[in-house]
Structure formats: structure tokens, C-alpha cells
Amino acid sequence: MSGRERLRELRRSGLLAEHYDEVAALLAAMPPEERARSARLLAGVDAEAVARRHPGLxxxxxxxxxxxxxxxxxxxxxxxxxxxxxxxxxxxxxxxxxxxxxxxxxxxxxxxxxxxxxxxxxxxxxxxxxxxxxxxxxxxxxxxxxxxxxxxxxxxxxxxxxxxxxxxxxxxxxxxxxxxxxxxxxxxxxxxxxxxxxxxxxxxxxxxxxxxxxxxxxxxxxxxxxxxxxxxxxxxxxxxxxxxxxxxxxxxxxxxxAGRGKKVLALDLDHTLWGGVLGDDGVEGLEVAHTPRGEAFRAFQTLVKQLQSQGVLLAAVSKNDPETVLAALRGHPDLVLREEDFVAVLAGWKPKAESLRTLAAELNLGLDAVVFADDSAHECAAVAAELPEVTVLHLAGDPALHVRTLLADGWFTATGITSEDRRRTLLYRQESARAEFLSAAGSAADFLAGLGVEVSLASAGEADLPRLAQLTLRTNQFNLTTERLSVEEVRARAADPARRVLAISSADRFGGNGVVGALFLRAGPGPVLVVENMLLSCRVFARGIEQACLSAVLEAARAAGYRTVRGEYRPTAKNAKVGDLYPHYGFTSAEPGEHGTVHFHDLASVVAVPGHLSLTAGEGLVPPPLTT
The missing domain is CATH 3.40.50.1110 (SGNH hydrolase)
Incomplete structure (x- = not known):
């Protein structure tokens, strides 16, 4: 049964709301002209009924x-x-x-x-x-x-x-x-x-x-x-x-x-990034430039380089000998893309689905952040079947069409580009160096002690606002409420005297990470300080940064005369890892909230800044308590 026929059957039987979780995949599998016709079948669907049956949508x-x-x-x-x-x-x-x-x-x-x-x-x-x-x-x-x-x-x-x-x-x-x-x-x-x-x-x-x-x-x-x-x-x-x-x-x-833009482009190599088969033709036999077909591959590489320069993470996923792949990326004179443009080169003979799982784990990203592009229909089908979260692009036929295929659906469209985006590949390559350092360390404690983490927590300046808005849009794992904010909304909160917008920056022995997190605070009655949200980039998990920043905010709240700090956790499909963050750091009571769980801290005992890092905290971290 075709996707259109399935949609028609669901509509005719009155089961479309009940089975609405099938709709995205059915539409995604259709060519554009069929998708446009099939969209008419969604007219009049009861959104309330769908939301009741599928609260995660x-x-x-x-x-x-x-x-x-x-x-x-x-x-x-x-x-x-x-x-x-x-x-x-x-x-x-x-x-x-x-x-x-x-x-x-x-x-x-x-x-x-x-x-x-x-x-x-x-x-x-x-x-x-x-x-x-x-x-x-x-x-x-x-x-x-x-x-x-x-x-x-x-x-x-x-x-x-x-x-x-x-x-x-x-x-x-x-x-x-x-x-x-x-x-x-x-x-x-x-x-x-x-x-x-x-x-x-x-x-x-x-x-x-x-x-x-x-x-x-x-x-x-x-x-x-x-x-x-x-x-x-x-x-x-x-x-x-x-x-x-x-x-x-x-x-x-x-x-x-909505924070659903893709972050990673995982590319096959043979007949995708270059013409020819590396294992058969050798590095010198690859087709890149100098022929019409070679120029088509070069044009595709130029596009990929452009995407990478704006924050898209590139990975090579290839069934080839790893050393030969690196030799090509390092030594072929006509390649636009080089080894340093990739955050990972996964070459070998494992199934590509397995390589993509490894890639997502290494980058600490969900599989739904990945776009996989390959010229092989077999490889595309295998990845789509085993990893339905991954967006699969079949770069079939003429390489002159690769550019159009990759750009057709705007997978990497962003609301804005920040300085961190332009450095993203470098930042992730530094993260790889940290991982190597961790593997050489005797223990996690030794790793953290030797890393030399430096954290800065301060009121956001104008230059920080685009990055902070981007964090609210793109951060899904360490995001306590997943409230999405535009730059203008972040600016308005930063200008509100009853609020504070704090930027979290970090650096270590391998280099600066830039702005990696945010805290949104508001003065409430009581006097209660409300943590409206806390976010942290997946690149800096497990380094004690959240503990240091919460310690500074709690101490500042106590010094300012607050009696209680309140924070809400709203569960999503991706932020379970921060579900116990508030209890873990001393919030001792909780009650149901409208969208999740509200936690309270009485400020009697405040968690300390971890000893393995240094924290620089600015003035005025919290707004003054409201007067009655």
C-alpha cells in the first residue's frame, strides 16, 4: 500500500487522529507532487483529538x-x-x-x-x-x-x-x-x-x-x-x-x-564526495575537477565546505581502508574538503548504521540531528530501516544533481549564525583531543583535575544575545524547560530589571569553548528567585559547570535576601538526563507544576563550586527581590 493510499484509508475510516504518528514518515517518503496532493487529506483533522492521543507532538x-x-x-x-x-x-x-x-x-x-x-x-x-x-x-x-x-x-x-x-x-x-x-x-x-x-x-x-x-x-x-x-x-x-x-x-x-534543525552531515565518499572507488582507483585515480564529471563532484564539495563554515558538522562514513581515506583527504591536490574539515572520519567495514550510532555517541547528539548522504540505494535503505531517526538522502545518478538534492529540503536552515557556529568544527575537534586526554587519564577525577576548566558566569551583553537565543532553539538534552526564545525575546528579558539573563562561558587547556550555556532568572514574590531555565551545550557535559553556576546563583540569592529559589523541570523526549538535576544539587522539595515538576531550595545549605575548576562570577547575578 502506498503512503497516499494509507493516508486515504486512515481518513476514510476516521482513524487519522489515532494514527497521526504515522503521518510524518508517510509524507516524507512521497515525492513533492504526491505530497502536495496528499496534504489535502489532512484538512479538517481535529488537532485537539490528535494532541490528546499524541501529547509529544x-x-x-x-x-x-x-x-x-x-x-x-x-x-x-x-x-x-x-x-x-x-x-x-x-x-x-x-x-x-x-x-x-x-x-x-x-x-x-x-x-x-x-x-x-x-x-x-x-x-x-x-x-x-x-x-x-x-x-x-x-x-x-x-x-x-x-x-x-x-x-x-x-x-x-x-x-x-x-x-x-x-x-x-x-x-x-x-x-x-x-x-x-x-x-x-x-x-x-x-x-x-x-x-x-x-x-x-x-x-x-x-x-x-x-x-x-x-x-x-x-x-x-x-x-x-x-x-x-x-x-x-x-x-x-x-x-x-x-x-x-x-x-x-x-x-x-x-x-x-522549534530547535529541530539538523547539525551533522554524514557523507559517503566513493561516488558521493568524489568520482571513482578509492580502493580500486587509488588516491591518484579519484575524479575531482579537470573533467565535467569531476567538476560536478568539486561543486558538491564546495557546497559542503560552505555549510561546514556556518556550523554544520561534517563526518565521513565510508567502507574503505582508514589509512587510504586519510591519505586522500590529506594529499589529493584537487579536494576542496580536507581532514580538518571533518569532526570524524569513520572508515572501515562496519555497517554504516553502526558507524552512525558511534558518530552520534561521540558527538553527544541524537540521531535525529544527523543527515546521511550516500549514492548507494542499498546503503540508504539499510540506514533508513535501522535508524529511522536519521534523515537519509539518496544522491542517485548524475553528480551534477547532488547539490540540488542536498539543498532541496533546507535541513540545516538556521534562525541565525553566530561566531560559535563558524568555529564549531574546531570546537568539536578540540573535544576529540579532550576525549583522548580522558582515555589517557587514570580516572575521571584525574581527567578533570588536569583539564584546567575555567568557567565565567556574567550578565549577558548585547554580543551574547544571538548565541543565547540559539542555545534555547538548538539545545535539547540539557534544557530544563525547552522554552524557545528569539533574539528579541532574550533581549527583552535581559533589559527587564526584575530578570537576569546570564551567559556561561568556559575554557580549558585545549582552548576556549565560547558561550556554552545560559541561566534565565526572575524575581518572584515571597521573596522567591525563579530559575526560568538553565541550558548547557552537550559539548561541555560532565565537567561540573552546572554545579559551579548553580552554586554561584544560590549564594547570590541568599546574599540578596531571597528565602527560596524555585526551578521547574519540564520533561521531553530528550532531556531525561537533567530530570534529577535540581534534587541532585540540594533542592529538597517538589510539587507538580502545569507542565512538569517544580523544585524548591531553602538556601540553608548551598552546594560548593567543584574543586577541579575555577569560577569567575560577575556582579549582580540575581535581580533584587520584589518589594511588597
Whole structure:
């Protein structure tokens, strides 16, 4: 039975809510065109019923508005979100009501409380207000007015909603460009239109809650971006193909914001990263550059290098002799990627699923953080069957298509890139050196004593805010509440005198780790100090850093006059390892909370800073107690 048939059967039998945990895998296995058709089967699913049966699914509420008919976008967005294991609730505002809805803080759009609001812009929003006949100055005037309007709507949204607003750039239809008969006027119109789109793209610089998607790259790949018949008869100004690609980009954005972006790209080598079989052809026989096919592999390596430079961790997973693989990575003159670009080179004759398990364990990451790419259908099928959490990409056929296949689903899309991201491979390679040091140490105590851990805990500065927001989005294991925050939300908390946002940095004998964690604190009545959340990167587990930072905060709370410190643990599928953190460090009582367990510390006895590390704590770690 095909995936579409299975979905149809579940829908027909009324069992779709009960078996909603199958939906993501069924949709993911479909080609894009079949997935778009199958998404219609999800329309009308009772999200409440699904949530009751599958409480672990993350719900995503979205509102779609715009100038034209957008039912196709609602359907496609429902399917794309479901494909990524999310539970979508997508609403559509009335036809042509976008300005009224976005401009009125009391509208139903804002009442929906959506985390994602999509305002689809198209050429009619501008050209419907251009007079007939028109010249380029008429278009310039309307574009200026529209940009001012969209800027005002973005400002209203930023003041009113806690979610994200998405606009898009507007394609210029040829049918309007050629209404101007002379080429100088067409060029002028093109320049004006592109300047307006550039203004749109810059809206996100002024309003952090606004994201603007550039449609030009989507039009490059989408067949039939516009159908004049559907525009005239149905008010559909962008084709179903374009709206489907738009929905996919929105889903990538939501996935990144939910902390579900991928972190590791595990690559086969033969016929994937280079042409030829290393064991048969030798290092000198590999095909990289100098031939059309070799240039295709080189282009793929260039892409992979670009991803690596922005924080994607690379691993080679190959059935080859390890020494020969290293010889190729170190010595082939035409390779773009070198040994130092990889956090791990797992070459040998073990099953690749076993190698991927080893990789995830060494990196202290979940298997769902890994994308595995291989040209072999057999290897892809074997990994998919044994490790369903891993995202598997089959790089089939022509290597010139490898780039498109790897980029098609935006697996590594991020909400922002930090300095730690650009150093991520180096940081993990340093971690490998620490692991070697541990294996040579006589005991864990000897390892920690010789590591020379230095920890800094201080109020976050402006430069720390993007990294701290990223930690809330990407940290899953040591994350006590998994509350996801944008940079603007972190900034607002840091500016609140009743709160503190603390950045945790660390270093040791092998180098600096940068900002590795965060503490979010709030003054409550009582006087009670509330630990809103604590996060720590998986790279620095088991070094006593959390104990040192909690010790400093508890001591500062006692000195400031607090009577109690309260912290909540909200269990998820991935943070079980910190389930007993509060009791372990002296929180002596607990009670059920709305989402988990609330723990209390009476400050009578505070855990000490571990003796094997040094802690530098800044001033004003806790906010002053509230006065009654």
C-alpha cells in the first residue's frame, strides 16, 4: 500500500487522529507532487483529538493572509509541517483582508495567537492601484506608498504579537513589464521593482519579529510560476507550484525555530564526495575537477565546505581502508574538503548504521540531528530501516544533481549564525583531543583535575544575545524547560530589571569553548528567585559547570535576601538526563507544576563550586527581590 493510499484509508475510516504518528514518515517518503496532493487529506483533522492521543507532538498554529486566493498555501503548509513531525493548525483569513487584519490589534488574526503569521504579497497589491495608462513614475509612487504601508503593518505586528510575521518579495510579471514599449522604461521599471523588493528584504533588519522570504530563488526552480486564467477567474496570483515551494520554506523556518534543525552531515565518499572507488582507483585515480564529471563532484564539495563554515558538522562514513581515506583527504591536490574539515572520519567495514550510532555517541547528539548522504540505494535503505531517526538522502545518478538534492529540503536552515557556529568544527575537534586526554587519564577525577576548566558566569551583553537565543532553539538534552526564545525575546528579558539573563562561558587547556550555556532568572514574590531555565551545550557535559553556576546563583540569592529559589523541570523526549538535576544539587522539595515538576531550595545549605575548576562570577547575578 502506498503512503497516499494509507493516508486515504486512515481518513476514510476516521482513524487519522489515532494514527497521526504515522503521518510524518508517510509524507516524507512521497515525492513533492504526491505530497502536495496528499496534504489535502489532512484538512479538517481535529488537532485537539490528535494532541490528546499524541501529547509529544509539537503543535504549530499559523495564520495565512494576503491579497489573493491562498487555499493552496494553507493546504501545502499543513502538509509540510506534518512532514516534519509537527501538528499544524493553519487558519486562513478572509479574501483580501490582510491590511485590515494586520493593521487592527483587535482583529481575529491577532486573537488566534499564532506563532507564525504569513502575509503573501503579489504583484496585484501594487499594480491594481496603478492608473491606466501608466508610466514608471506612477509605479514608483505606488511602490513607495506600499512599502510605507508594509513597514507600518510590521510595526503594529511587532507591538501586538509574540509570533513571527512573514512577508515575501514580489515577482514582476512579464505581462506588465512589456506594456512599456521602450527598453529604457522597462529597465527603469525593473530597477524600481527591485529597489522595492530590497526595501522589503530589509524590513527584518528593523523588526526582529519579521522575516521576508525572497521568492526569486523559488521561481528559478518552480514550473509555471503564474497562470493568467487562474488569476482572472479564481484570484490566484501565484501558482500552486510556487505556493508549495513557499510552504516548504515556511516549514524550514518553523523547524529551525522549534530547535529541530539538523547539525551533522554524514557523507559517503566513493561516488558521493568524489568520482571513482578509492580502493580500486587509488588516491591518484579519484575524479575531482579537470573533467565535467569531476567538476560536478568539486561543486558538491564546495557546497559542503560552505555549510561546514556556518556550523554544520561534517563526518565521513565510508567502507574503505582508514589509512587510504586519510591519505586522500590529506594529499589529493584537487579536494576542496580536507581532514580538518571533518569532526570524524569513520572508515572501515562496519555497517554504516553502526558507524552512525558511534558518530552520534561521540558527538553527544541524537540521531535525529544527523543527515546521511550516500549514492548507494542499498546503503540508504539499510540506514533508513535501522535508524529511522536519521534523515537519509539518496544522491542517485548524475553528480551534477547532488547539490540540488542536498539543498532541496533546507535541513540545516538556521534562525541565525553566530561566531560559535563558524568555529564549531574546531570546537568539536578540540573535544576529540579532550576525549583522548580522558582515555589517557587514570580516572575521571584525574581527567578533570588536569583539564584546567575555567568557567565565567556574567550578565549577558548585547554580543551574547544571538548565541543565547540559539542555545534555547538548538539545545535539547540539557534544557530544563525547552522554552524557545528569539533574539528579541532574550533581549527583552535581559533589559527587564526584575530578570537576569546570564551567559556561561568556559575554557580549558585545549582552548576556549565560547558561550556554552545560559541561566534565565526572575524575581518572584515571597521573596522567591525563579530559575526560568538553565541550558548547557552537550559539548561541555560532565565537567561540573552546572554545579559551579548553580552554586554561584544560590549564594547570590541568599546574599540578596531571597528565602527560596524555585526551578521547574519540564520533561521531553530528550532531556531525561537533567530530570534529577535540581534534587541532585540540594533542592529538597517538589510539587507538580502545569507542565512538569517544580523544585524548591531553602538556601540553608548551598552546594560548593567543584574543586577541579575555577569560577569567575560577575556582579549582580540575581535581580533584587520584589518589594511588597
Amino acid at each position: 509539537r503543535r504549530v498554529k499559523a495564520v495565512v493572509t494576503g491579497h489573493g486566493t491562498l487555499e493552496a498555501l494553507r493546504t501545502a503548509l499543513t502538509g509540510e509541517l506534518a512532514r516534519h513531525g509537527l501538528l499544524p493548525e493553519v487558519e486562513l483569513t478572509g479574501y483580501g483582508t490582510s491590511v485590515a487584519e494586520l493593521g487592527d490589534p483587535g482583529s481575529s488574526l491577532y486573537a488566534a495567537g499564532a506563532e507564525l503569521t504569513v502575509c503573501v504579497l503579489d504583484h496585484t497589491a501594487v499594480l491594481d492601484e496603478v492608473p491606466v495608462p501608466f508610466d514608471t513614475e506612477d509605479v514608483a509612487r505606488v511602490l513607495r506608498e506600499k512599502l510605507a504601508l508594509w513597514r507600518d503593518l510590521a510595526a503594529v505586528f511587532a507591538r501586538t504579537s509574540g509570533g513571527t510575521l512573514v512577508f515575501n518579495t514580489i515577482p514582476l510579471p512579464r505581462a506588465w513589464q512589456v506594456r512599456l514599449l521602450d527598453h529604457p522604461s522597462r529597465a527603469r521599471l525593473g530597477a524600481l521593482w527591485r529597489e522595492a523588493n530590497a526595501g522589503l528584504l530589509r524590513l527584518g533588519e528593523d523588526e526582529p519579529r519579521v522575516t521576508v522570504l525572497d521568492l526569486d530563488p523559488l521561481l528559478f526552480d518552480a514550473p509555471g510560476p503564474h497562470d493568467p486564467r487562474l488569476e482572472v477567474y479564481a484570484g490566484t496570483h501565484l501558482s500552486e507550484a510556487v505556493l508549495g515551494a513557499y510552504a516548504a520554506e515556511l516549514a524550514h523556518l518553523v523547524r529551525a525555530g
